[in-house]
Amino acid sequence: MTILNRLKLKSRMILILGLMALVQTGLIGLFALHYLQQSLDEQIGQRALHVAKTIAAMPSVVEAVEGGDIRYLQPISLLLAEKTQARFVVIGNINGIRLAHPNPYKIGQSMADDEGDDSAEALVHGKGYISKALGSLGWSMRGKAPIYSEDGHKVVGVISVGYDLNRVAEIIQRYRLTLILVIIGSFVLSALIAVWFANHFKQAIFGLEPEQIARLFEEQKATLGSVREGIIAINAEGKVTTFNPAAVETLGLPEGTQLSGKNIKDVIPDSSLLEVLKSGIPQYDRELWLNDHTFVANRLPMKQGDKITGVVSSFRRKDELDQVSKKLTRIQQYADTLRSQAHEYSNKLHTIAGLIQIGANDEALALIGQESRSHQKLIRLLLDAVPDPILAGCLLGKYNRARELGLRLKIDPESRMTELPDHLPREQLVSILGNLIDNALEATLHSDKAAGEVTLSMSDFGNDLIFEIEDQGPGIDEAEQLRIFEKGVSSKAKEGRGIGLHLVKNLLDNLGGTVTVEPASQLGSRFIVYIPKQREQRSVQAE
Structure with a gap:
């Protein structure tokens, strides 16, 4: 052996x-x-x-x-x-x-x-x-x-x-000689068939030796066991062929449950894996509602040549991703705020130092008082109108960013955003608002006719949260207003543009909200965002 x-x-x-x-x-x-x-x-x-x-x-x-x-x-x-x-x-x-x-x-x-x-x-x-x-x-x-x-x-x-x-x-001797020739011929024919079959078999297993396949199988088991995301694969008949412990745990099944050989409908009713198996079109970052939890899933078809042989899906509870995303969003907000403040106050300190050196002490004191009053006014407005610290921190960071660019972010003093629902993901909200403000700042910055001001108005009256962002940019043609939210579409002819507004549209679709674009009262464009306060009971596809 x-x-x-x-x-x-x-x-x-x-x-x-x-x-x-x-x-x-x-x-x-x-x-x-x-x-x-x-x-x-x-x-x-x-x-x-x-x-x-x-x-x-x-x-x-x-x-x-x-x-x-x-x-x-x-x-x-x-x-x-x-x-x-x-x-x-x-x-x-x-x-x-x-x-x-x-x-x-x-x-x-x-x-x-x-x-x-x-x-x-x-x-x-x-x-x-x-x-x-x-x-x-x-x-x-x-x-x-x-x-x-x-x-x-x-x-x-x-x-x-x-x-x-x-x-x-x-007669027996004559047949014996014939039989020996037949045995030799059969052996040669079997050897030729074995060569052909071995080549075909080796090609089917990608040229691997049995020991290599066994090692890869053990590595696959170890890999699946170490991955925290749930993984399920089905064959062309819709039966489960591969799964990992994280899938059993994520789906809320008893520990040690064996899924191999079961139809995916028996494991996850109304599974979209069968849809991918039929169409062959992959699905990325799809949200689904299962067992009172929201999941984010990716589904990819497995093909052998042009034939679809199965589908593999990875999924994870969305609240885990939200926690990571929330932390990253806060860190980015803090970083933007600190960078903007550092740059802004560095310029102010240099100015104040220059005034003191030339003996203009009164002007230096006036500038210090002006800065203090401006920030105190903004902080009081945010404390009264926006008690949510994440949203307030985002607005403060964008305010300092505008000043860094030589622009002004004006927040309507009549704004009010005190009734943010608990179920509304804060990181998605600040991502929507942040992208729209950044887009308005950039449009205003590149406009020759701009007075350098972006206006933000917020309202939580009624059943919707309403945000209005008005810039002083060149405006958007009616034809472009229908395409501006598509991925890759931008009025700036630079590589990598057309992502922010596309992300805004996707996030609003997920929250059941809408965004409209219209000409501003004097110059530029006005983006109006509506986000419902009550979570809609949407029929979310299962895995």
């Missing part, structure tokens, strides 16, 4: 298939030879018995046997042996004494003297039979038949007709 394991898969398959063909052909050959010998023996025996019964029924022979007429029986037995191509025709009387024999010296002697003689069956019981025995003339297949008297009431003698078995041996 150790030597076999050292061989490549192709060599193993050629060797094993060749040996199997050799053994199978050899066994079949031995059986064929044995069956052929038995068949030939039986045919020759039946022929000998038929000849013996025919001779025993000849009236002249019956009469000669009853009269003990050796002179008639001896030549007739030789003639009949020649005519029937028999080795011998022996005729005996009721006492088993030979009346005719190919060897004249045997005439008159008892047939019982021959080794293996069994004439009693014919003489005593009056039955014809076939036997293979060694007689005075060697091995032969014999047929013996009783000779009945003319009235048919009693046995008066016996006819023994024998055929030489050497002819049978010659």
Whole structure:
């Protein structure tokens, strides 16, 4: 077994298939030879018995046997042996004494003297039979038949007709040579088939050896076990073929539940995996509602050539992703705020230092007071109108960002955003608002007619949260207003544009909200966002 394991898969398959063909052909050959010998023996025996019964029924022979007429029986037995191509025709009387024999010296002697003689069956019981025995003339297949008297009431003698078995041996030898040639041919053909099959099989398993496949299988099991995302794969019949412990845990199933072989509908009703299996179109970052939790899933079809052989899906609870996203959003907000403030106050400090150096102390104090009053006014507005710290931090960061760009972010003092629903993801809200403000700042910055101001108005009256962002940019054509939210579409001819508004549209679709674009009152564009306060009961597709 150790030597076999050292061989490549192709060599193993050629060797094993060749040996199997050799053994199978050899066994079949031995059986064929044995069956052929038995068949030939039986045919020759039946022929000998038929000849013996025919001779025993000849009236002249019956009469000669009853009269003990050796002179008639001896030549007739030789003639009949020649005519029937028999080795011998022996005729005996009721006492088993030979009346005719190919060897004249045997005439008159008892047939019982021959080794293996069994004439009693014919003489005593009056039955014809076939036997293979060694007689005075060697091995032969014999047929013996009783000779009945003319009235048919009693046995008066016996006819023994024998055929030489050497002819049978010659036939067997001829077939044996043929069979050896067939075995050699089968072995060569099996080797060629094994080479073709091994090449086809190796191609199907990507040229891997069995040991490599086993190692990859163990690595796959370890990988699936270490991944925190749930993974489920189905075959073309919709039955689960692969899953990991995280899938069982994420779906809320009992620990140790075996999913292999189960139909995906029995595991996850209304599964979209069957839709991907049918269409072959992958699905990315799809949200689904299952077991009172929201999941984010990716589904990819598995193909072999042009044929879809299955689908694999990875999924994870959305609240885990939201926690990570929330942390990243806060960190980015803090970083933007600190960077903007550092840049802004660095400029102010340089200005104040310059004023003090030239002795303009009153102007320096006035500038310090102005900065303090401006920030205090903004902070009081945010504390009163926007008590949510995440949203307030976002607005403060964008305010400082605008000042860094030499622009002004004006927040309507009548704004009010105190009734933010708990279910509304804050990171999605600030992403929507942040992208729209950044877009407005950039549009205003690149406009020659702009006064450098972006206006934000917020309202939580009624059933919706309403945000209005107005810029002083060049505006958006009506034709472009229908395409501005598509991915990659932007009024700036730069690579990587057209992402922010596309993200805003996707986030609003997820929250059940809408966004409209219209010309501003004087210059630029106004984006109006509506987000419902009540979560809509949407029918979310299951995994």
